[in-house]
Amino acid sequence: MDPELVDEFVRGYLKKKGFNSSAKAFEEDLHHNNGSSFSSIDYHNDPELTKLIRSFSQSKDDPTQYRECYSKLRSWAYNSLDLYKHELLRVMYPVFIHCYMDLVGKGHTQEARAFFNSFRKDHEMIHLRDLQKLEGVLAPSHLEEMEFACSLRQSKVNIKICQYSYDLLLQYLHRTESTLMLGIINEHINFQVYSGQPNSASDDIEAVTIVGSFQDKANHINQKEIQWGLLEDSLEDRLEKTGLLSDSEKGQGESKDGDMDDSKKRASEIGKQGSSLKKLKKDKAGNATAKVVRQETSTVSPAPRVKSELALPVMSTEVEQSILEDLRNRVQLSSVAMPSVSFYTFVNTHNGLNCASISHDGSLVASGFSDSSIKVWDMAKIGQAGSCALQGENDTNDQIVGTNGRRSYTLLLGHSGPVYSATFSPPGDFLLSSSADTTIRLWSTKLNANLVCYKGHNYPVWDVQFSPFGHYFASCSHDRTARIWSMDRIQPLRIMAGHLSDVDCVQWHPNCNYIATGSSDKTVRLWDVQTGECVRIFIGHRSMVLSLAMSPDGRYMASGDEDGTIMMWDLSTARCITPLMGHNSCVWSLAYSGEGSLLASGSADCTVKLWDVTSSTKLTKAEEKNGNSNRLRSLRTFPTKSTPVHALRFSRRNLLFAAGALSKPAS
Amino acid sequence: MSIVPKETIEVIAQSIGITNLLPEAALMLAPDVEYRVREIMQEAIKCMRHSKRTTLTAADVDGALNLRNVEPIYGFASGGPFRFRKAIGHRDLFYTDDREVEFKDVIEAPLPKAPLDTEIVCHWLAIEGVQPAIPENAPLEVIRAPAENKIHEQKDGPLIDVRLPVKHVLSRELQLYFQKIAELTMSKSNPALFKEALVSLASDSGLHPLVPYFTNFIADEVSRGLNDFQLLFNLMHIVRSLLQNPHIHIEPYLHQLMPSVVTCLVSRKLGNRFADNHWELRDFTATLVALICKRYGNVYITLQSRLTKTLVNALLDPKKALTQHYGAIQGLAALGHNVVRLLILSNLEPYLRLLEPELDAEKQKNQMKNYEAWRVYGALLHAAGLCIHDRLKIFPPLPSPSPNFLHKGKGKIINTEPHKRKLSIDSSENRSPQKRLITTDGPDGLQSQEHTSPAPMQVDDTMGNDNLPQNSVQPSSSEQASDANESKSRNVKAIEGGKGRAITMKAILGQIWKDDLDSGRLLVKLHELYGERILPFIPSTEMSIFL
Known part of the structure; x- marks a missing residue:
C-alpha cells in the first residue's frame, strides 16, 4: 500500500472525528519527515490493517452506505438456511430501526425516509x-x-440466538467487512447465545416487542415472589365452613392456621401444585358424597390463603349476610x-x-359522559330487577309514560371534563368517577351528592377502580402513574x-395486596400495594392494553388490547398461558365468572364472547406438545x-x- | 421527504401574515410539522379509545391539544364524526362539506326539536347461553351489518331518532306538467298535442323527479286499461319518450316499467274492438323492448335472459293464444339474430307443424283464427329470414385479408372499390369449394341443388308475399342485385387470378368451412320449411353460389 495513501486516510479520519489539532500536528509531522517515514513499515504489509483503515477513513456520514449494507445483510439473511433463518431475521428489525434512527440523527432526513419506506414492509406484520x-x-x-x-x-x-446462527452472523459480518452493521449490532443488540438447535419460530413472544431496557429488568422483576392466594377468612371460606359445621366459630382459629401453613407451602412450590390439586380434588370427591355444598365448592380450586397487608374495612353484618x-x-x-x-x-x-x-348486584348502572355529567340509573326503581327483565320491560313503558317530563335517572354534576371511568363500591353505596379534569370524585348514591374531590394526578385520569373490599381505590392517568388512595384521605397513599x-x-x-395496570407501552404490570414496587411485567401485547380482569382465585389475569386480542397470564410465572383470539376490535371489558x-x-x-378458561389453564402442561390446538376456546x-x-359484570x-x-x- | 410539502408551510405562513418566510425555513419546518401532527394524533387516538369510540372526533383532537397545553381549535362542534368528501380526480384529497348558510334562513327556521334524553333499555342478551329470538337481539346466525334498529320505536315510542321516510317534494310546475300529460294520455282526443307532449318528454331536462310518478302511472294504467287500445299505445309512446330523454336516468325504475311493457307485447288481448290494430302495438313494443335490452343489457346481465325466458315460455306454450305467440316472436326477433337463431330456429320445425292446421283455410273455419295464424307465420318467416340474411352476410368477408394481401400489385383497383371487389372475389372463390361440397356430401348436395332451381322466380315471390315488410328488405336486395351484375363482369378477370391462389385459399377456406356448412344447412332447412318464401332474404350473390 502506498504510504501517501495511508497518510491521506489518516488525515481524513482525524478530520472526520474532529481532531483538528492533531490533524494539524499530523500534517506538520508529515512535512518534517517528508517521505522518510519509518513507522510505515509494519502496517503497509498488513492487509487486514489497511482494510480497517480504509473502512474507517471512508466517510461514515455517507447515507447511501446504510442502505447498501442493510440490503446486503437483508438479502443474506433471507437466503440463509431455513433452520436458522428466523433467528437471523429477528436481528434485522433492531438493525433496521437503528439504521433509520442513525440516519435521522445525522440529519439525512430524505435518505432516512427513503430507507424506511423501502424496507418497512419486512417488519410491518409484527411491528x-x-x-x-x-x-x-x-x-x-x-x-x-x-x-x-x-x-x-x-x-x-436482547435476542436469543443459537450458537450456530450467531457464528453465521459474525462470519458474514467479518467477511464482508461491514463495520457499519457490526457497529450497530454491537451497540444495540445483546445476544444471548445458547447451544443446541434453534428454537421454533412460533414460541418467541419476547422477540415480538422491543421495549427498551425492559427485558432484563422484567426478567429480574419477575423473579420476585408474589403471593397470589386469596385472603384468609374470606366470605367464601366462611361459606364453605358454614356448610360444614353449623357453628363456624368453634375451632376456627386452629384450623385456619393449619390451613394457612399448608397453603404457604403450596404457594412456594407452584410447579407441583397442579398435581397436588388434582389429588386433593379426587380426595374430596371421594369423601364428600353426602355433603352437597362441600362438593360444589370442591370444583373451585382451593387457592392458598394469604394475610392481607392492608387494614381492611369492617363489613357490616347485614352486608355480609346478603x-x-x-x-x-x-x-x-x-x-x-x-x-x-x-x-x-x-x-x-x-x-x-x-x-x-x-354495581355488583346489577341494580345500579352509572354512565359517564363527555359533557362531564354522570348519570345513574336505579334499575330496581325503574321496575326492572335484573332477574325479571323481560317482564320489567312492560313496566318500564308505564313508568316512562307515568313519569313523563321527569328524568328516570340521577344526574351527578361536578366534573369539568369528559368522565372516563366510574366504579361502584362493593355494597353499591358509593360511586367513584375519574375525569379529564385530572380529578377523581366520590359520590354517594344514597345522597346523590358529591362527597370528596381527590386531586393528585396532573393529567386526565383514565381509570379508577374500587378495591374488592371497598375503602381503597386505585386510579391511573396519562401522567404515567397509578395511584392508590383511601376514601378518607385526599392525598394518594402510593x-x-x-x-x-x-x-x-x-x-x-x-386479595387486595396487588394491583395490575395496563398501559399504552403495551405491557401490563403488577404492583405491590404495600411497597409500591413493581413485582411483575407482562410483555406480549402488540397494542395498547384496554381492559384487565383477575380470576377469582387470584392466580390468573386476563388483559384485552386494542386489536381485539385477549391474553391470559399466569401471575406467578408472568407468562402468557394462551392468547384468546376472536374479537376484531378493541376489547373494552373483561369479567371472570364467580368461580373463575x-x-x-x-x-x-x-x-359479548364467553371463553372457557378452565380448559385453557388445565392444558398448560400439554401446551408444549400441541401448540395451536387449544388456542381457540371461545364458547x-x-x-x-x-x-x-x-x-x-358477573x-x-x-x-x-x-x-x-x-x-x-x-x- | 416529509409528507408535508414545503409549499404547504409557505401557504400556512402566508395565511397567518408571515410573508418573508425563507424557503430553507419552510424546508426545516415541514418535518417538524409532520412530527407534531403525528404526536397530536397519537394523543387524540388515546382520547378516542378512552371515550370508548372507534371513530375520531373533533373533541378528541381538542382533548389531545389540551394534553399538550395547546389552545384547542374552536368552532368545530362535536356532533359526531366528520363527514369527509373525496375530491374528484385526486386519490388522497378530502375536504369537509362546508355549506354556506343564509342568516335569514337560520333566524327564520323553527326551533329544532330538543334532543331526546338518554334512556336505558334492558333485555336478555342470552338465557343460559342461548340467545332468545327477540327483536332486541341481532338476528341469529347472521353476521350482522349494523342495521337500523327499529325495535325501540315500536316499543317505547320515539326513543331514538327515527329516520322518517323522505318526503318527495315536487314543484308546482312539475305537478301541473304531470297532470297535463296524464290527461292527454287518457283523453286521446288531441293527437297533435300529444305528439308535442311526447317530444317534450323525450327532450326536456329537469323531468327526472317525475320519473317515479310516470312509471307508477304507466304500470297502473296498463293493468287497468288492457281493453283500451289507444291508451296502451299512448302509454308505450310515453315509455319510448322517457327512454329517449338523455336527461332521465331511468335505470332504477326499469323493474317497475318492464312488466307493463312486456304485457303490451304478449298479452292475450289488447283493445276490445276488431278494428284495433294490436299487431302494430306489438311491433312497436317489440322495438321498445329491444331498445331497453340494448341500452341496459350490459349493466343488468339478467335483464335479457329473464326477458327471453318469458317470451320463449309464451311462444312454446301451445295453450297460449296466437296473438301472444305473435308478440313473443316479434319480441325475440327484435332482440337480434343470435336470439332468433338460438331460440326460434331451434324450435321452428315443431312449431310450424303445430301451426299448419291453423293456416289451412279448409280446416280452420274461423276466419279470425286463420288470419292470426297467417300473421304468426309471417312473423316467423320474417324473423327467420332476417336471421339467415344476416348469417349469409357474415361469411363472405372472412377470407378477405388474403386476397388483399395477394393483390398487392393491383392495390389501386382494390382500394377504389374494396367491398365490391371483395364480394366478387369471394363469390368466385367460394364457388369451387361449394361445388366440391355438393359433390361429396350426398344428401345435402342433392337438396341444395333442388332449391337452387326456383331462383329465377325470386321477383314474383317477393311481390306475392304480402306479409313481408317490403321496405326493409327491398333496398338491400336491390343493392345486392346491382352488386351481382357488377360482379359478373369482374368475375371473368378475377377467376384468372383465382386459379393461382386456389391452393393458398384452401387452408383459409378450411377454417370457414364449418361456418359455411352450418349456414348452408340452415338455409336448406329453412327452405324445406318455407319453400320459396325464404328466398327474398337471401342475398343474390349468395344465391349465385347455388346456381
Whole structure:
C-alpha cells in the first residue's frame, strides 16, 4: 500500500472525528519527515490493517452506505438456511430501526425516509405500531423528545440466538467487512447465545416487542415472589365452613392456621401444585358424597390463603349476610352451563357515552359522559330487577309514560371534563368517577351528592377502580402513574411509577395486596400495594392494553388490547398461558365468572364472547406438545344489535350484566 | 421527504401574515410539522379509545391539544364524526362539506326539536347461553351489518331518532306538467298535442323527479286499461319518450316499467274492438323492448335472459293464444339474430307443424283464427329470414385479408372499390369449394341443388308475399342485385387470378368451412320449411353460389 495513501486516510479520519489539532500536528509531522517515514513499515504489509483503515477513513456520514449494507445483510439473511433463518431475521428489525434512527440523527432526513419506506414492509406484520410511531421521527430533535425512540436508543435489545446462527452472523459480518452493521449490532443488540438447535419460530413472544431496557429488568422483576392466594377468612371460606359445621366459630382459629401453613407451602412450590390439586380434588370427591355444598365448592380450586397487608374495612353484618346468601345461591357455570346475560342498552347518547359501570348486584348502572355529567340509573326503581327483565320491560313503558317530563335517572354534576371511568363500591353505596379534569370524585348514591374531590394526578385520569373490599381505590392517568388512595384521605397513599406511557387501565387483585395496570407501552404490570414496587411485567401485547380482569382465585389475569386480542397470564410465572383470539376490535371489558371457570369479554365489534378458561389453564402442561390446538376456546358469541359492549359484570350469583350504547350505523 | 410539502408551510405562513418566510425555513419546518401532527394524533387516538369510540372526533383532537397545553381549535362542534368528501380526480384529497348558510334562513327556521334524553333499555342478551329470538337481539346466525334498529320505536315510542321516510317534494310546475300529460294520455282526443307532449318528454331536462310518478302511472294504467287500445299505445309512446330523454336516468325504475311493457307485447288481448290494430302495438313494443335490452343489457346481465325466458315460455306454450305467440316472436326477433337463431330456429320445425292446421283455410273455419295464424307465420318467416340474411352476410368477408394481401400489385383497383371487389372475389372463390361440397356430401348436395332451381322466380315471390315488410328488405336486395351484375363482369378477370391462389385459399377456406356448412344447412332447412318464401332474404350473390 502506498504510504501517501495511508497518510491521506489518516488525515481524513482525524478530520472526520474532529481532531483538528492533531490533524494539524499530523500534517506538520508529515512535512518534517517528508517521505522518510519509518513507522510505515509494519502496517503497509498488513492487509487486514489497511482494510480497517480504509473502512474507517471512508466517510461514515455517507447515507447511501446504510442502505447498501442493510440490503446486503437483508438479502443474506433471507437466503440463509431455513433452520436458522428466523433467528437471523429477528436481528434485522433492531438493525433496521437503528439504521433509520442513525440516519435521522445525522440529519439525512430524505435518505432516512427513503430507507424506511423501502424496507418497512419486512417488519410491518409484527411491528406495525412501532413503525407508525417511528415514521414521524424526522429530525434529530425528535429523537431526543420521543420517549419511545429514546428508550430504544439507550438500551440494548436482547435476542436469543443459537450458537450456530450467531457464528453465521459474525462470519458474514467479518467477511464482508461491514463495520457499519457490526457497529450497530454491537451497540444495540445483546445476544444471548445458547447451544443446541434453534428454537421454533412460533414460541418467541419476547422477540415480538422491543421495549427498551425492559427485558432484563422484567426478567429480574419477575423473579420476585408474589403471593397470589386469596385472603384468609374470606366470605367464601366462611361459606364453605358454614356448610360444614353449623357453628363456624368453634375451632376456627386452629384450623385456619393449619390451613394457612399448608397453603404457604403450596404457594412456594407452584410447579407441583397442579398435581397436588388434582389429588386433593379426587380426595374430596371421594369423601364428600353426602355433603352437597362441600362438593360444589370442591370444583373451585382451593387457592392458598394469604394475610392481607392492608387494614381492611369492617363489613357490616347485614352486608355480609346478603353476600353469603348470594354466594349460596350462585349458579355453577362451566362450559356446559352457560350464564344468562342481561343487557343494558343506552339509547340517545349522541355519541357522548364514555364509560359505563354496573354495581355488583346489577341494580345500579352509572354512565359517564363527555359533557362531564354522570348519570345513574336505579334499575330496581325503574321496575326492572335484573332477574325479571323481560317482564320489567312492560313496566318500564308505564313508568316512562307515568313519569313523563321527569328524568328516570340521577344526574351527578361536578366534573369539568369528559368522565372516563366510574366504579361502584362493593355494597353499591358509593360511586367513584375519574375525569379529564385530572380529578377523581366520590359520590354517594344514597345522597346523590358529591362527597370528596381527590386531586393528585396532573393529567386526565383514565381509570379508577374500587378495591374488592371497598375503602381503597386505585386510579391511573396519562401522567404515567397509578395511584392508590383511601376514601378518607385526599392525598394518594402510593404512587406507582414505571410505565413508559399512559396507564390506561387498573384492576385490583382479589386479595387486595396487588394491583395490575395496563398501559399504552403495551405491557401490563403488577404492583405491590404495600411497597409500591413493581413485582411483575407482562410483555406480549402488540397494542395498547384496554381492559384487565383477575380470576377469582387470584392466580390468573386476563388483559384485552386494542386489536381485539385477549391474553391470559399466569401471575406467578408472568407468562402468557394462551392468547384468546376472536374479537376484531378493541376489547373494552373483561369479567371472570364467580368461580373463575368462564371469562366474558365485551368488544367494540358489538359482541359479548364467553371463553372457557378452565380448559385453557388445565392444558398448560400439554401446551408444549400441541401448540395451536387449544388456542381457540371461545364458547359462545352473542352479537348485539350495533351496540359496542362497554362494561361487563358477573353478579355474585353469576348472572352476567352487560352495558353498551346503541350506536347508529355508519351511513 | 416529509409528507408535508414545503409549499404547504409557505401557504400556512402566508395565511397567518408571515410573508418573508425563507424557503430553507419552510424546508426545516415541514418535518417538524409532520412530527407534531403525528404526536397530536397519537394523543387524540388515546382520547378516542378512552371515550370508548372507534371513530375520531373533533373533541378528541381538542382533548389531545389540551394534553399538550395547546389552545384547542374552536368552532368545530362535536356532533359526531366528520363527514369527509373525496375530491374528484385526486386519490388522497378530502375536504369537509362546508355549506354556506343564509342568516335569514337560520333566524327564520323553527326551533329544532330538543334532543331526546338518554334512556336505558334492558333485555336478555342470552338465557343460559342461548340467545332468545327477540327483536332486541341481532338476528341469529347472521353476521350482522349494523342495521337500523327499529325495535325501540315500536316499543317505547320515539326513543331514538327515527329516520322518517323522505318526503318527495315536487314543484308546482312539475305537478301541473304531470297532470297535463296524464290527461292527454287518457283523453286521446288531441293527437297533435300529444305528439308535442311526447317530444317534450323525450327532450326536456329537469323531468327526472317525475320519473317515479310516470312509471307508477304507466304500470297502473296498463293493468287497468288492457281493453283500451289507444291508451296502451299512448302509454308505450310515453315509455319510448322517457327512454329517449338523455336527461332521465331511468335505470332504477326499469323493474317497475318492464312488466307493463312486456304485457303490451304478449298479452292475450289488447283493445276490445276488431278494428284495433294490436299487431302494430306489438311491433312497436317489440322495438321498445329491444331498445331497453340494448341500452341496459350490459349493466343488468339478467335483464335479457329473464326477458327471453318469458317470451320463449309464451311462444312454446301451445295453450297460449296466437296473438301472444305473435308478440313473443316479434319480441325475440327484435332482440337480434343470435336470439332468433338460438331460440326460434331451434324450435321452428315443431312449431310450424303445430301451426299448419291453423293456416289451412279448409280446416280452420274461423276466419279470425286463420288470419292470426297467417300473421304468426309471417312473423316467423320474417324473423327467420332476417336471421339467415344476416348469417349469409357474415361469411363472405372472412377470407378477405388474403386476397388483399395477394393483390398487392393491383392495390389501386382494390382500394377504389374494396367491398365490391371483395364480394366478387369471394363469390368466385367460394364457388369451387361449394361445388366440391355438393359433390361429396350426398344428401345435402342433392337438396341444395333442388332449391337452387326456383331462383329465377325470386321477383314474383317477393311481390306475392304480402306479409313481408317490403321496405326493409327491398333496398338491400336491390343493392345486392346491382352488386351481382357488377360482379359478373369482374368475375371473368378475377377467376384468372383465382386459379393461382386456389391452393393458398384452401387452408383459409378450411377454417370457414364449418361456418359455411352450418349456414348452408340452415338455409336448406329453412327452405324445406318455407319453400320459396325464404328466398327474398337471401342475398343474390349468395344465391349465385347455388346456381
